[in-house]
Amino acid sequence: MQQKQLPGGGTIDAIGLGLWDFGGGDSPDYGRDDADLAAIHNAIAIGYRHFDTAEYYASGHSEELLGRALRDYQRSDFFVTTKVSPSHIRYDDLLAACDRSLQHLQTDYIDLYLIHWPSETIPLSESMRAMNHLVAAGKIRHVGVSNFDLPLLQEAVRLCDTPLAANQVHYNVLHREYMQNGVITYCQAQGILVTAYSPLLDNVLAHKTVQAIAQQHNVTGAQVALQWLIQQPQVITIPKSSNRLRQQENWGADTVVLSAEEIDQLNQLA
Numbered sequence: 001m002q003q004k005q006l007p008g009g010g011t012i013d014a015i016g017l018g019l020w021d022f023g024g025g026d027s028p029d030y031g032r033d034d035a036d037l038a039a040i041h042n043a044i045a046i047g048y049r050h051f052d053t054a055e056y057y058a059s060g061h062s063e064e065l066l067g068r069a070l071r072d073y074q075r076s077d078f079f080v081t082t083k084v085s086p087s088h089i090r091y092d093d094l095l096a097a098c099d100r101s102l103q104h105l106q107t108d109y110i111d112l113y114l115i116h117w118p119s120e121t122i123p124l125s126e127s128m129r130a131m132n133h134l135v136a137a138g139k140i141r142h143v144g145v146s147n148f149d150l151p152l153l154q155e156a157v158r159l160c161d162t163p164l165a166a167n168q169v170h171y172n173v174l175h176r177e178y179m180q181n182g183v184i185t186y187c188q189a190q191g192i193l194v195t196a197y198s199p200l201l202d203n204v205l206a207h208k209t210v211q212a213i214a215q216q217h218n219v220t221g222a223q224v225a226l227q228w229l230i231q232q233p234q235v236i237t238i239p240k241s242s243n244r245l246r247q248q249e250n251w252g253a254d255t256v257v258l259s260a261e262e263i264d265q266l267n268q269l270a
């Protein structure tokens with residue numbers, strides 16, 4: 001799997017597994033545990049080593065399932081991202097949320113900890129003070145944000161004692177909001193990772209240009225859409241799939257080689 005450089009040192013797989021809808025939706029659904037755990041183990045067998053979850057997902061049960069699955073492996077072989085919800089980003093709340101996530105994940109550190117959404121009421125300086133404390137305490141390795149526009153992202157960079165590692169945003173072939181608002185260009189200039197979420201949504205797979213390019217290469221539309229993302233500097237992505245064949249398909253996007261002309265065609269879609 002192609003690696004991308006993390007600001008502040010280390011590397012990360014360009015394709016990880018998104019764990020929204022694992023363990024339930026907004027609330028836990030314990031009845032699916034066996035299937036969800038099997039899906040995580042399938043992903044690991046395919047080669048996935050980078051996982052994306054959040055305290056919000058199934059109210060912590062997505063984190064719990066990942067923790068249970070990773071118990072059987074060497075922790076240092078994996079890269080775990082989780083996120084603190086905006087309702088928990090006051091200083092003390094954030095420290096407590098991190099401890100809960102560590103407990104759910106059955107680990108003593110989080111590789112990348114993100115502020116899931118900005119808050120309209122809590123000053124970012126307070127949240128970033130807590131994030132800096134967590135890095136100094138060794139509980140998190142890298143600090144990041146999610147759904148941050150350019151002015152907020154620049155403020156986060158200023159307030160972070162360590163190089164801000166990532167902004168996780170909605171980005172795909174047909175959704176270019178964060179390209180249009182300057183976030184992606186800024187991240188690329190600063191070496192900050194852009195984690196593209198929902199890489200396959202917005203009817204990307206049905207688009208005729210995506211389909212035509214896929215046919216040319218004898219690959220799938222999903223593979224074209226994912227490769228288009230990860231061939232961009234600093235861009236990584238976290239497609240979610242509970243299905244072994246689709247996990248395998250998405251993993252295989254890494255080896256698709258798009259021509260400059262095809263990339264140009266895809267660039268023009270939005």
Ligand SMILES: NC(=O)c1ccc[n+]([C@@H]2O[C@H](COP(=O)([O-])OP(=O)(O)OC[C@H]3O[C@@H](n4cnc5c(N)ncnc54)[C@H](OP(=O)(O)O)[C@@H]3O)[C@@H](O)[C@H]2O)c1
Binds near residue numbers: 018198201238250
């Ligand atoms: N930071 C944020 O605010 C935020 C917001 C949204 C998402 N995220 C993260 O980003 C991850 C991915 O985003 P997402 O879940 O919204 O969307 P996505 O990964 O683009 O799409 C997931 C959907 O596509 C299906 N799928 C997966 N691979 C496929 C393939 N090869 N062909 C056809 N269908 C396929 C999945 O179904 P099956 O499971 O049945 O394959 C699922 O229904 C999430 O899991 C989460 O970790 C973060």
